[in-house]
Amino acid sequence: MKPRFVPLVIVALALFALFAGYAVTQRPSPAYASPTASTASRTSGTVDFTGVSDVRLGASDTDLTSQGALARPVNACGPVLTEADSRAAHPVFADGRLVLLWVNPPLTTPEGVGVGTPLATVRAAYPQATAMVAPAGSYQFDGLMVTSGDRAYLFMHDGQTVRKAVVGYTADVQRLFTYGVGNC
Secondary structure (H helix, E strand, O other): HHHHHHHHHHHHHHHHHHHHOOOOOOOOOOOHHHHHHHOHHOOOEEEEEEEOOOEEOOOOOHHHHHHHOOOOOOOOOOOEEEHHHOOOEEEEEEEEEEEEEEEOOOOOOOOOOOOOOHHHHHHHHHHOOEEOOOOOOOOOOEEEEEEEOEEEEEEEOOOOOEEEEEEEEHEEEEHHHOOOOOOO
16 A cells, blocks of 8 residues: 555544444435425425435435445545535435535525524524534534434524534434534
8 A cells, every 4th residue: 555545544444433433223225205305396506304416315325426426536535426416515424325414505405594594594494493502612513403204404503603504314413413523
C-alpha cells in the first residue's frame, strides 16, 4: 500500500467503526415508501421523509453506486451523491444502507424548511416538533425533531436560525443528536 493512502485507509476504517456503532438492527427495504411522501410528488430541490430525488433512505450503497447515484471521490471525506437534484445532500450509511442525509441549501423540506430558515418559520411549519437540548458540554446546536413513523427531520439551530438539517431514520437521527459524528 502506498504511504499516501495509509491516512485515507485509517480515516475510512474509523468512519466505518463509528457508523457501525450507530447501526440499527433492522432496516426497511429500499422500496419502503413513507405514508406521508412519495417520489412522484417530490419536486426538484425538495428532501422529504423518503429521501431526495431518486435516492431513498434504506437504499444500499451498492445499488446507489450501480445506478450512478453515488460516487466515492478520492478527495472527498466519504461517498457523495451525483444526481443534480441530490448533490446538496450528504449521505451517511450504516450496515451498507442509507440511514441519514445531511441537507444543505438549496434543498428544503416540502414545507420550505432548510438551512437558513428562521426558527419561528420552522415552529409554524411543524408545531408538533419536539425540542431537543444539546448534550451538556458539547459544541452542538439545540434541535427540533419532527417524526413520521420511523423517519425524522432534525433541524439544529442557534436559537434564531436553522444551521444544520438532517433527514433519516428516527433512531439514527436520535443517535446523531445524542452522540454526534466525526468531522466529515
